[in-house]
Amino acid sequence: MNEADEIPRLMTGGDAIVDALKAHQVDTVFALPGAQIYGLTDSLARNAAAIRTIGARHEQTSAYMAYGYARSTGRPGVCAVVPGPGILNASAALLTAQAGNTPVLAITGDVESEFKDRGRGQLHELAGQVNVLRNIGKWATHIEQPCDAPWQVARAFQEMNSGRKGVATVQAGWDYFTSTSRVRPVSPMCIQPNPPIDIDKIADAARLLKTARAPMIFVGSGAVEACDEVLHLAEVVGAPVVGFRGGRGIVSDDHRLGFTVAAGAKLWPGTDVAIVVGSRFELLDIRWKYRPPGLKIIRIDIDPTEVRRLKVNVNIVGDAADGARALAEAVLRSGAPARRDEQLREAKAAAALAVECVQPQVGYLQAIREVLPRDGIFVDEVSQVGFAAIFGFPVYGPREFITSGHQGTLGYGFPTALGVKVANPNKSVISICGDGGFMFSAQELATAVQYGINLVTVVFNNQAYGNVYRDQQLSFGGRFIGSELVNPDFVKFAESFGVQGVRVDSVIGLRRALDQAFAADRPVLIEVSVPRGGDSSPWDFLHPAF
CATH class of the missing domain: 3.40.50.970 (Thiamin diphosphate (ThDP)-binding fold, Pyr/PP domains)
Incomplete structure (x- = not known):
C-alpha cells in the first residue's frame, strides 16, 4: 500500500x-x-x-x-x-x-x-x-x-x-x-538534484592549474562533506588546504597539506591560483586584505547566487565533492603543477613557531589538545581563546571544530555545546568560553544537570569583554565603557546547580583538571583565572600585514 x-x-x-x-x-x-x-x-x-x-x-x-x-x-x-x-x-x-x-x-x-x-x-x-x-x-x-x-x-x-x-x-x-x-502521511521528499558540473568550466580551471607555480586551496563549511575529494584534489595539485573556521578539519592539521590560516598566510603573497571550495572566501577582502599580483581564482560552490558576490576567473557551480572530483580528474589528464613539498613544510613549521607568542591562549589550547581525544569535539566562542583557536588549535577531522562562522555570535558557545553533547553522548565535548559570553546563557547549567548532559565547560575569566577592552585601550584612549565585568564566583555558581566546579590559574592546572573532568560522569565547569588585559592579541594572525 x-x-x-x-x-x-x-x-x-x-x-x-x-x-x-x-x-x-x-x-x-x-x-x-x-x-x-x-x-x-x-x-x-x-x-x-x-x-x-x-x-x-x-x-x-x-x-x-x-x-x-x-x-x-x-x-x-x-x-x-x-x-x-x-x-x-x-x-x-x-x-x-x-x-x-x-x-x-x-x-x-x-x-x-x-x-x-x-x-x-x-x-x-x-x-x-x-x-x-x-x-x-x-x-x-x-x-x-x-x-x-x-x-x-x-x-x-x-x-x-x-x-x-x-x-x-x-x-x-x-x-x-x-x-x-483527517491527515494522510507524506513520505520524505527527494533532495533536489545538484547542479550539473560544467565540463567546459572544469577544463578552463585545469588550464589555469597546468601553468600554476603556487596554487592554494581554501575550504569552508560547504566542503565539509567533500573531505576525500578535497584531499585528492590537493594531492593531485600539490596544494595546501587552508581551513578558516567552518573549514577546519576537512583536511587534518597533521596531514602535510592541512594548513591553518597562520600557515596559509606564510605562502599567500606568492600564491598565483586560489581554488575556493564551499567558502565565501572572506580571507581575500575582509581578513587578509591583500591580493597577490596576477592572482587567479577558481571557485566551486553549490549556490548559484555566489557567482555575483565575488569576482573570480572560473566559477564552477556545483556540489563541492562533484566539483573537486571533476577538477582533480581534469588536472590528471592535462598535467599538474610542480610539487613544492619543502616549501610547504617550512611554512607549516614557521607558522607553528610563530603562533607560540600568543599567550596564554596557545598554551591553554595545547593543554586542551593533549587531553581531548583525537575525535573529541571542540566548541569555540567569541573570546580571546576562541580567536586563538582558529589558528592555534589542531583539528583532525570534519565537524570536530564547531564555530559560529561569520556571524561571530557572542554567547553562542555554551548552549551550542550542550546540543553537540546531546548528539554525541559517547564523544568527549569541550566548550571554551570567555566570562562575558558564558554569562549569556549560564543558567543552562540547570539544563545540563536536568538532562544529564555531561559537558566539560572551560570559562576563561578575565573579568572583561576582552576584545572590546583591548580596542578601547588601544584605539580610544583607555576610555572603558561596558567592557569591564563583575562576575560571580563561577565555581560556587556551578556548584549551586549541582555541577562540579574547579578553579585553576595555570596550563598545568588546566591539564590536570581536564583529565579529571573527562573521567567524571557529570557536567563539569572549570574556571581559568586570567588577568584582565593579560592576553596577547591574536589579531596579527587573523589580519596579518603583508
Whole structure:
C-alpha cells in the first residue's frame, strides 16, 4: 500500500507535525513549551518513546542546541518555541545556523487564526512573522490545517537539505495545534538534484592549474562533506588546504597539506591560483586584505547566487565533492603543477613557531589538545581563546571544530555545546568560553544537570569583554565603557546547580583538571583565572600585514 492509498487518520495539528518528524527520522527536539504550542509539546510528550524532548531555560538555547546537534552530525536539528518574543529570542541561533550552512528546523506558533493579520494585540503577536523568518533563514511557511502538515514538513526538510543547506521554519496558529482533521502521511521528499558540473568550466580551471607555480586551496563549511575529494584534489595539485573556521578539519592539521590560516598566510603573497571550495572566501577582502599580483581564482560552490558576490576567473557551480572530483580528474589528464613539498613544510613549521607568542591562549589550547581525544569535539566562542583557536588549535577531522562562522555570535558557545553533547553522548565535548559570553546563557547549567548532559565547560575569566577592552585601550584612549565585568564566583555558581566546579590559574592546572573532568560522569565547569588585559592579541594572525 502506498501513502496515497493509506486511510487518513484523525489527529491534532500537533500530532500531524510530530508524525511528520518521525517520518523524517527525527530523534530529538529541543523545545521550550508555551501557550501557543501546547498542542505540539503535548504530542511530543505522548511520543516520548520515539522522540526525546529536551527543554531549556531560554529560547535561544533551544535553537542553539538544535544548531549544535546539526552542526556536529550533519543531520537536521529541530527546535520548538513560542512565537513573537520566543522566536525572536531564538533568531540569533537561527541566523548563526543559516550563516554556517547548517540544517535547522524551527517550529513556532502564531496568533489564533481568527486574529491573524488583524493587529488586535494578541499574546506574542508579531506582524508578518513568517516574512521575518524568511529573511532569517532559507525557507519558511505557515500551516493552515493539520491535513497540510505532512506536506509542509516534508517541504521544509527538502529545502533544508537541498543545495546550500540552511534553516527552515514552520509556523501555525495557536488553535491549529489542538484542532483535529483527517491527515494522510507524506513520505520524505527527494533532495533536489545538484547542479550539473560544467565540463567546459572544469577544463578552463585545469588550464589555469597546468601553468600554476603556487596554487592554494581554501575550504569552508560547504566542503565539509567533500573531505576525500578535497584531499585528492590537493594531492593531485600539490596544494595546501587552508581551513578558516567552518573549514577546519576537512583536511587534518597533521596531514602535510592541512594548513591553518597562520600557515596559509606564510605562502599567500606568492600564491598565483586560489581554488575556493564551499567558502565565501572572506580571507581575500575582509581578513587578509591583500591580493597577490596576477592572482587567479577558481571557485566551486553549490549556490548559484555566489557567482555575483565575488569576482573570480572560473566559477564552477556545483556540489563541492562533484566539483573537486571533476577538477582533480581534469588536472590528471592535462598535467599538474610542480610539487613544492619543502616549501610547504617550512611554512607549516614557521607558522607553528610563530603562533607560540600568543599567550596564554596557545598554551591553554595545547593543554586542551593533549587531553581531548583525537575525535573529541571542540566548541569555540567569541573570546580571546576562541580567536586563538582558529589558528592555534589542531583539528583532525570534519565537524570536530564547531564555530559560529561569520556571524561571530557572542554567547553562542555554551548552549551550542550542550546540543553537540546531546548528539554525541559517547564523544568527549569541550566548550571554551570567555566570562562575558558564558554569562549569556549560564543558567543552562540547570539544563545540563536536568538532562544529564555531561559537558566539560572551560570559562576563561578575565573579568572583561576582552576584545572590546583591548580596542578601547588601544584605539580610544583607555576610555572603558561596558567592557569591564563583575562576575560571580563561577565555581560556587556551578556548584549551586549541582555541577562540579574547579578553579585553576595555570596550563598545568588546566591539564590536570581536564583529565579529571573527562573521567567524571557529570557536567563539569572549570574556571581559568586570567588577568584582565593579560592576553596577547591574536589579531596579527587573523589580519596579518603583508
